[in-house]
Amino acid sequence: MSGVLDVLFLTPSGETLPSVRFRVLPFVQASREAGLAPALAPALAVDWRRAPKAIHKRLAFLLTLPRATVIVIQQKLFAPFELALIRRRCQRLAYDLDDALWALHPADIGRPGSAEKSAKIARRFAETCARVDLVIAGNTYLAEHAKAHQQNIFVLPTLIDTRKYAPAPPDAASVPPFRVGWMGTSGNLWFLPEVLRELAPHQQRLEIRVVSDRPYEGELEELVRFERWSAQFEPDQLRGFQCGLMPLTDDEYTRGKCGFKILQYMASGVVPIASAVGFNREIIRHGVDGFLVQQPGDWAKYALRLADDPDLLERMAQAARQTAEQRFSLEAQTPRLWAALGVGQQRGERDASGGQRT
Structure with a gap:
């Protein structure tokens, strides 16, 4: 691309990192396709590094x-002098987050050096929020935390491409056993043991699938059917589930989660069963388009309820898909991001007047 970009995303990792895949690349692709829909026109010059x-x-x-x-800095906590260098390359600077970046992962708490690491990332997070012009937060919990350092906040959930993630055909096989699935990165396999302990007594009725970048090798691993995650086959892997699990502990780190796994399930016509933690409670309407787990026994209770009632499963799967389309679809919500960044209308006025980017 020549001249000045409208939007440049800076990311901490490559295209396989979920936050890059779903909070950066769809917007870059939209600009290159001149928008996912007419609502996204005029096309913007958007790129990433x-x-x-x-x-x-x-x-x-x-x-x-x-x-x-x-x-737009996506997740990365740069040092103050690095932020100053970035500032010199743009008119406005934004920071995008969909995790509680000031907090340690629960599995890291108590490890050697964890206190020093925690203090450093909390300080970097505060400095970053204070030095940018806009914070884009994936949920209200993240927004409230960022407000201690920055008043200009825009809440944008991680959006789902409902064209790519779609339900299985109505005539897809649904013969027993009932397929219960979990998909996620290997760093979050840590959350699975509690669920497996609850599902173990019902292993004859349930097939437990885990899709990740490496196998689950923890407690009750013999119950799990492992599938290696593939970007190419991910939509089909999701469609192989009948209900999808999202277990979380309840702590500062997990309350920052934006529930994107739930949205993948919903868009794919898979009924989510998720811990009643943080943003999960804002996505799921309990008993309508998913179930919220309040205590360990709920994992098996809700999975078996769906397995025993095909009509309920179908109704909730349809409601889940509708939630994804109406509230969290990429097509419906992308114009809000351009407006928050102040580039959509500005670019349209410039193009209409025959102006050129310098």
Whole structure:
């Protein structure tokens, strides 16, 4: 792309990182396709760059960034001097987050050096929020935390492409056993043991599938049918579930989660069963388009209820799909992001007047 970009995303990792796949790449692709729908026109010049991990490489990277009207930092907690370098390449600077980046993962708490790491990331998070012009938060919990450091906040859930993630055909086989699935990165396999303990007595009636980048090797691993995650086959892997699990502990880190796994299930016509934690409670209407788990025994109770009642399963699957389409679809919500960044209308006025990007 020549000239000045409308929006440039800076990411901490490559395209397999979920936050990059779902909070960056869809918007870049939309611009290259001139929008997913007429509502996204006029087309914007949008691109992305992955920030190197090594500091010496990162300095050269930041000094040679293309100029953009808006640069959006996605998740990465840069040092203050790096933020100053980024600021020189844009008119406005935004920070996007869909995790409680100031908090440690529950599995890391108590490990050697965890206190120092926790203090450092909390400080970096505060500095980043204070130095940007806009914070884009994936849910209201993240927004409230960011407000301690930045008043200009825009809440945008992680959006789902409901064209790509769609239900299985109505005549798809639904013979026993009932298929209960979990999909996620290997760092979150840590949450599975509690669920497996509850489902274990019903293993003859339930097939438990785990789709991840590496096998689950923890407690009751013999109950699990493992499938290696594939970007190409992910929609089909999701459609192989009849209900989808999202277990979480209830702590500062998990309350920052944006429930995207739930949205993948819903868009795929898979009924979610999720811990009643954080944003999960704002997505799911309990008993209508999913179930919220309040105590360990609920995992088996709700899975068996769906397995025993095909009509209920069908109704809730349809309601789940409708929720994804109406409240969280990429097509419906993308214009809100352009408006928050101040680029959609501005670009349209410039193009209409024959103006050129410099």
